[in-house]
Amino acid sequence: MTDVQTASATHPAPGVLSRIFRTEQDGVPGDGHEQVVLCHDRSSGLKAIIAIHSTALGPALGGTRFFQYATEEEALEDALRLSRGMSYKNALAGLDLGGGKAVIIGDPNKDKNEAMLRAYGRFVESLRGRYITACDVGTYVQDMDVIARETEFVTGRSPENGGAGDSSILTAFGVFQGMRASAQARWGQPTLRGKRVGVAGVGKVGHYLVSHLVADGATVVITDVSEAAVNRVRAAHPEVEVVADTAALLQASLDVYAPCALGGALDDHTVGALGAAGTSVVCGAANNQLAHPGVEKDLADRGILYAPDYLVNSGGVIQVADEIEGFNFERAKNKATKIFDTTLEIFTRATADGVPPAVAADRLAEKRMREISALRTILLPGARRG
Ligand SMILES: NC(=O)c1ccc[n+]([C@@H]2O[C@H](COP(=O)([O-])OP(=O)(O)OC[C@H]3O[C@@H](n4cnc5c(N)ncnc54)[C@H](O)[C@@H]3O)[C@@H](O)[C@H]2O)c1
Secondary structure (H helix, E strand, O other): OOHHHHHHHHOOOOOHHHHHOOOOEOOEOOOOOOEEEEEEEOOOOEEEEEEEEEOOOOOEEOOEEEEOOOOHHHHHHHHHHHHHHHHHHHHHOOOOOEEEEEEEEOOHHHHOOHHHHHHHHHHHHHOOOOEEEOEOOOOOHHHHHHHOOOOOOEOOOOHHHOOOOOOHHHHHHHHHHHHHHHHHHHHOOOOOOOOEEEEEOOOHHHHHHHHHHHHHOOEEEEEOOOHHHHHHHHHHOOOOEEOOOHHHHHOOOOOEEEEOOOOOOEOHHHHHHHHHHOOOEEOOOOOOOEOOOOHHHHHHHOOOEEOOHHHHOOHHHHHHHHHHOOOOHHHHHHHHHOHHHHHHHHHHHHHHHOOOHHHHHHHHHHHHHHHHHHHHHOOOOOOOOO
């Protein structure tokens, strides 16, 4: 290597690494990461990234995404973004768990095999519990069973293997609790009875949510790009209205809009449409609903109450976290019921502080991480430090 090449290699342009190492600036905590592990197994072809954002509250829990990223840098960006989100989600859910997430680079339909998953399991094991994995996009309970052959630090396994199985049941239950709290805050009663609720996306979570809403006495309007998903809901609840697409749903005179499909559901156009239609509440299961910073303020300025996504959709992580202790559905459901109280607390804090609920949620999560991790300064005789 020439001197010139060496010089340019040692002075790369600031990029994603500067975000990993970002620390406190001007008294504002940085959102840098504790640890990022690049995992490469030549024989199985595994390329994975495990990002541990924070262990302030305990071992970092978050799923493994198996996805065909366009570039490895894009995979790293995703792992960093998702793991940070898990720190906040786990903190607000009241769990003694930090935030982490992993990505496996590849097409889950073509590249996934036993050796690759087990190689990944060995890398998870090498972290000795600093990171606990679970399902995410492209990974399923069967995959967690395979990973569990190499590591104990895995949740979301099948019930036959001591796991909790499908997390969408408690996710939907938690979203319903968040929606009841939103109704309490907006209309003074913790019920959707007599309200018109639109659900965009009636997949695993959405179709369970529809059942809760129908049972509660709401009028439900749905849309989904999948005819099979729509038909499943219609078969169980013939009274549910169906509209052609999300644009039609937004104009369906809704009291509540529940995005339960993809991320980025709340962009400028959607928020404008919700405002024009007089919709009062947004509360749904989809992750990362706010398309860009500022949308949360636009919603608040239009008088639309937004229940933060990572708060109301935490029923799934509450379920997989419970599996770590030996799964008990009633115990997990009781924890998910608390989403009602936390949602109301966020709305109260938002009003008191004059900020949108999304900001109040971030602040409460950061407060818990700060206060609970500070307890480690109290020495317990006999225990290791921390
Ligand atoms: N499953 C969980 O436990 C869980 C936990 C937390 C968050 N979430 C989030 O909730 C959302 C739904 O998750 P899921 O597990 O139900 O997924 P899913 O894939 O089972 O369901 C999503 C549904 O949305 C539909 N859809 C896709 N694009 C659409 C569009 N443009 N308009 C209308 N419908 C569309 C799909 O056809 C599908 O039926 C995702 O954002 C997910 O990240 C899920």
